[in-house]
Amino acid sequence: MDEQTRMLASMGGLGGLSQADVGDPDSVRKQQSLGQPQQDIGDILQQIMAITDESLDEAQARKHALNCHRMKPALFSVLCEIKEKTVLSIRGVQEEDPPDPQIMRLDNMLLAEGVSGPEKGGGSAAAAAAAAAAGGSPNDGSIEHSDYRAKLAQIRQIYHSELEKYEQACSEFTNHVMNLLREQSRTRPISPKEIERMVAIIHRKFSSIQMQLKQSTCEAVMILRSRFLDARRKRRNFNKQATEVLNEYFYSHLSNPYPSEEAKEELAKKCGITVSQVSNWFGNKRIRYKKNIGKFQEEANLYAVKTAVDAANVSAQASQANSPATPNSGGYPAPCYTPDGRL
DNA sequence: GGCGATGATTTTTA
DNA sequence: TAAAAATCATCGCC
Numbered sequence: 001m002d003e004q005t006r007m008l009a010s011m012g013g014l015g016g017l018s019q020a021d022v023g024d025p026d027s028v029r030k031q032q033s034l035g036q037p038q039q040d041i042g043d044i045l046q047q048i049m050a051i052t053d054e055s056l057d058e059a060q061a062r063k064h065a066l067n068c069h070r071m072k073p074a075l076f077s078v079l080c081e082i083k084e085k086t087v088l089s090i091r092g093v094q095e096e097d098p099p100d101p102q103i104m105r106l107d108n109m110l111l112a113e114g115v116s117g118p119e120k121g122g123g124s125a126a127a128a129a130a131a132a133a134a135g136g137s138p139n140d141g142s143i144e145h146s147d148y149r150a151k152l153a154q155i156r157q158i159y160h161s162e163l164e165k166y167e168q169a170c171s172e173f174t175n176h177v178m179n180l181l182r183e184q185s186r187t188r189p190i191s192p193k194e195i196e197r198m199v200a201i202i203h204r205k206f207s208s209i210q211m212q213l214k215q216s217t218c219e220a221v222m223i224l225r226s227r228f229l230d231a232r233r234k235r236r237n238f239n240k241q242a243t244e245v246l247n248e249y250f251y252s253h254l255s256n257p258y259p260s261e262e263a264k265e266e267l268a269k270k271c272g273i274t275v276s277q278v279s280n281w282f283g284n285k286r287i288r289y290k291k292n293i294g295k296f297q298e299e300a301n302l303y304a305v306k307t308a309v310d311a312a313n314v315s316a317q318a319s320q321a322n323s324p325a326t327p328n329s330g331g332y333p334a335p336c337y338t339p340d341g342r343l
Numbered sequence: 344g345g346c347g348a349t350g351a352t353t354t355t356t357a
Numbered sequence: 358t359a360a361a362a363a364t365c366a367t368c369g370c371c
């Protein structure tokens with residue numbers, strides 16, 4: 001027996017047909033030939049439809065009556081209260097989470113890199129800071145620097161567009177859930193507080209997605225930094241004037257080529273480089289000079305002459321101005337080299 | 344492309 | 358801890 005027949009059979013015996021009769025095709029054919037059973041099935045189907053409509057109407061009517069009942073608001077609020085005290089009190093223990101330290105760290109980093117935060121500057125300040133931190137001179141502002149800025153701007157754009165998408169999706173989903181819960185609150189006890197909680201849960205879920213976005217953005221920035229701002233990769237020779245200034249100091253202080261911090265600062269200022277670059281330069285120069293004095297001899301003599309000429313010029317100017325002669329040029333001691341190039 | 348020069352970083356030393 | 362020494366990575370000339 002198929003399912004439909006069984007159902008109809010159970011709902012009224014198919015108008016006089018026994019189960020045995022229904023199961024017997026000959027019997028059915030016999031009955032159909034009489035026309036009576038077909039009529040009965042139609043009636044039953046109509047009855048079913050009527051029952052369905054009727055019960056729905058009844059349900060609607062009952063629902064309406066319940067909604068309009070004068071005790072309904074009171075009953076609803078009591079149910080909400082009970083629910084609040086039981087189920088929600090268990091769930092709501094750990095609400096109001098403290099701000100996630102990882103998110104804070106990522107936020108700070110993105111802010112420092114110029115990815116999040118105000119648009120102004122487009123991260124160029126961060127790029128410049130990164131370049132300075134890597135030891136790059138401010139005047140090597142070159143293609144790499146602008147490339148870095150362009151790529152950073154690109155990352156920034158992607159980050160903001162994705163963030164906007166997430167925020168929009170979050171807002172849409174929240175609204176949807178809120179509407180759904182408000183709708184449902186007409187038939188079951190859902191308090192506004194519970195809706196708030198649900199919204200908070202949704203926000204938490206979306207914030208974890210945001211964290212992933214922030215994390216991958218940070219990674220992208222780190223890769224960009226290492227690719228563009230790694231000091232070794234973007235090494236630039238100092239310009240001629242800077243090298244001259246440094247050499248001049250070095251050869252005029254050959255007996256003690258260790259500039260003080262103040263001298264380093266002044267040299268850095270003159271050369272347009274950082275103090276640590278000055279230190280690096282002197283470190284390299286000392287060791288390379290020491291390893292191959294012969295090779296540097298010519299250079300040493302050249303700067304000795306230069307310094308002497310400068311000193312003579314200053315002296316002449318001073319005497320012309322009828323003022324006391326200065327002992328040396330720019331505070332450097334007058335050079336006096338031994339055959340090995342030392343003072 | 345090879346190679347020396349050079350700026351930066353890392354390791355060792357005093 | 359600063360300087361020396363070693364090493365790395367890139368530049369720039371040929």
